[in-house]
Amino acid sequence: MGAPKQPLTPLAMAILELLHERPMHPYEMTQIMRYRRVDYRVKLRPGSLYHTVERLDGQGLIEVVDTQRQGRRPERTVYGMTEHGRDVFTAQVHQMVATPADEYPEFPVALSALGELTPEEAVEQLKMRVMNLRARLAADQVVIEQVTADNLPPMYWIDYAYSHHQRKSELDFTQQLIEDLESGRMPWPDESGHHLAIVKDEKNDKTG
Known part of the structure; x- marks a missing residue:
């Protein structure tokens, strides 16, 4: 569980940004991102969000903190950010703010x-x-x-x-x-x- 070999994707950054507020399960992340129009600047698809959450978990940037079940709905896994995740997130924000990126619109x-x-x-x-x-x-x-x-x-x-x-x-x-x-x-x-x-x-x- 070391630092990511590649910079975090925009979707990964958006997930970690949300987890600064409080632990959440992936479905809640999706709903909040859509409500806040995050999908205007990040490609947001349910499948890609779940995949990104799993990757962040595997990298030790987030971790499971709880599971929730409401009625007959499937169990939902709640994730929180680790200290390592906070450090990696902060370092990338520093780099992204200070250095213009080569983007290809x-x-x-x-x-x-x-x-x-x-x-x-x-x-x-x-x-x-x-x-x-x-x-x-x-x-x-x-x-x-x-x-x-x-x-x-x-x-x-x-x-x-x-x-x-x-x-x-x-x-x-x-x-x-x-x-x-x-x-x-x-x-x-x-x-x-x-x-x-x-x-x-x-x-x-x-x-x-």
Whole structure:
């Protein structure tokens, strides 16, 4: 039961974060994560959560502290965090906060391939993204207004505020990109120009 060989996954971090509050069984963890919208930033599936709990238990980061049974329901195992788990969790939080991670979101990949579409297709899909972003931002705002009305301390939903800010920035960028494409400020590459650039690069490689 040593330290994990690989950094803890986002789901593992979310589980350990919950267990800072009190011991819980996996079903309760799932319900609280969904209520708090943790599934907006962590892939949350019941099967993967149970598997992650078992792995954390095997690593000595959490341990069984109780079992519960209600009526005819199956027995539920309650887990608590170990001291080793607290140490590993704290060390990873330090690293994650201080060091920007290399992350690989889909949108930059799509933007790099945008020139392979027609200008009309590109603008149409970007406008669809704007609609989807506005819908997500509106849903965000409902949640933010609710937690504000409930006087929930901002530190408890700072991750949600960060995601909301990211979506606003992405919306601004996407709207500006659409304007630049429609106005011609960002010219669309033609096929011949694209191939000329490739030939030029190949020539430089041979003579460099």
